[in-house]
Amino acid sequence: MLENLETVMFYGLVMACTLSLLLYLTWLGTKKDVIGRLATYLTIIALLASTAAIILRMITSGHPPLSNGYEFLLTFVAGILAVYLFAEYRYKLRALGAFVMPIPFLLLMFIIMSMGPEERIAQAVPPALKSQWLTFHVVTAMFAYGAFAVSFGLGIMYLMKLSKEGTQKKSNSQGIVSHFPALEKLDELAYKVVGFAFPLLTLCIITGAIWANYAWGTYWSWDPKETWSLITWIIYAAYLHARLMYGWKGKRAAWMAIFGFAAVLFTFFGVNYFLAGLHSYAS
């Protein structure tokens, strides 16, 4: 019964996400307020549906939704939706939707296409995963990764606007980029989002280390997932340093935000599917 409801929620999430992506894109072209508002409402519905699916999964399995790749991805999607909605609301930035929503959409398509029903069902957790630190570890990852996805969207917007308008201040351009905020604002926002996510990523790595020390007796063992999270961390650390010290703003910063998110995706997917290690249970 609850399992069926969870499946309903999952497909509700997929539909809401797909429709909201289409509406955000339409809104960019038409700028009709009704469409924009509808897109936002659908994103809220998507967030509610993903949260409901996660909660239902927790009730049926009796543990945090972290026993397999499906559950991790669902949490990742919820994280992106939550951070995105916050950014849209806080900075009145609906145009961002068209650039962030493709990410949860693609993640959901990935689930549908590559994971059979047997891979999605709740699985028994091995003893090593029975730790409170795990919950904390994944919640921090969810918000950090969600925020990095948003900074990725901002980076894309920046580069699009830059290539259409050039650097001159006059914003007399036509087309969709005219609805984007000023270049400087996009740039600063991306920085703010990375600045919000970076301490969370750090906390994610630290909670992982504490948990590993409880479970295996080593806080750091250079397993591929750990190493890749460190590489992601270094990329964002370099982004922050280059910005503060060398004034790497604008174009270069936008590219680094995109590059950083690529590293996030590799840490999330690449390691599970291409490299094996302690985290192999996550795939």
Added chain:
Amino acid sequence: MEEKNSQDLTERIWRAFSSMKLGLALLGIIALVSGIGTVVPQMEQSPEKAEQVSKIWQTMGFTHLYSTVWFRLLLGLLCINLIVCSLQRLKGIYLRTFKPKAPTTLAQVPQKIRFAVKGESAQLQNSVQEVLKQKGFHSTISNQSEQWGFIAIKRRLGNWGSFITHLSFVVLVIGALVGSLLGFKGYFMEAAGNTIPIQKIELSKGKVTETFSVRINSAEDRFLPSGERDNWYTDMSIMQNGQEVARKTLSVNDPFKYQGITFYQASFANGSSFTVDLKGQKIPVALRDQGQSYFQAPGTDLYLVTAIKSSGQNPEVLYQIYKGTEEKPVQTGQLTKGQTVDVQGTYKLTLNGLAGFTGLQVKKDPGVALIWLGCGLLLGGLILAFYWQPVVFSGIIQAENGTQGTLTVGALSGKMSASTHDALENFVNSVSDLIK
């Protein structure tokens, strides 16, 4: 002359290490090298694959990358770079936080974000001070005959964020160093009922100086009613001169610590326990399932291996006896609980029952406290740096025809120019409201 040269050299080295470019380059190299280590198989994680990598790469350390001298050298260089950079910035941060200097000329007011308000000088002074107080700023004032200047700072501890973050790395590296110099790491697998001296465990790192023994009272593989595995449990005691000095039941994620040595439940294996009667001498023997361990009766060339046939209330165990290097067993059979069998007329073998084998990871790491301290500093520093950013406003009132004057205020753009701009605008509006 020589002295001057050596001074030059020290200064050059110091300058090289104080450059952030070097730090960023080192970070980049470390990221790249770490990435290579996730693609090339590592000895620690997959020794079989690592041994297949060509010899040249093995010699260069690519198969045990994270423990090579040159990888550690990179980390060491980064550490020196961080220390030098931090020391160089220490004085500046201190002055900016606790001894800020109010501007004495208009040129000293930051130009990028600036506002001006005209009004009566005395009134302007009062309202600036009033608004600063309301908004919770710490301010410093310079008062000269013609000019009145101020500098005000809010959330000033945020200045220390980056400093603390960078130093936390040094703490982390020292923690890791202490752990690898003074600690040890090992593993043992023992059956319930057995005692093993801590000196006898298989070590992968360091040396054991402690002398106590570990007795495994019981080892269990427990399942939940749903059929899922609950956890592995080991009830163990620390024995000192035959006396029990500590006891605990540990499981995965619930380690046991004694005198700085931590025992972690790492693995579990099934097995059975026997009594061997060798010419009246009774020897307890525990053997792992599927012939994963064997027993050689003292003074003979008879080897015994066993496998569990059925567990539960009345366990049955299959056994095989091998002689010397012969390929075929000289005796095979099956035992039920309590049953005794004669082995080649040399000894008698009795099955006592099944016994769990617990695999425990044993570690002593005196550096771990430093690691947590480093993590705390890292996180605290980042929170200060990103969630607690200082706001600095400074300004000057220049007198114009008598009591009238112009207030010019500015703010350093810092990390976020748009929001700083808004904050300063807000401040100026409050000041203007007050003088109206």
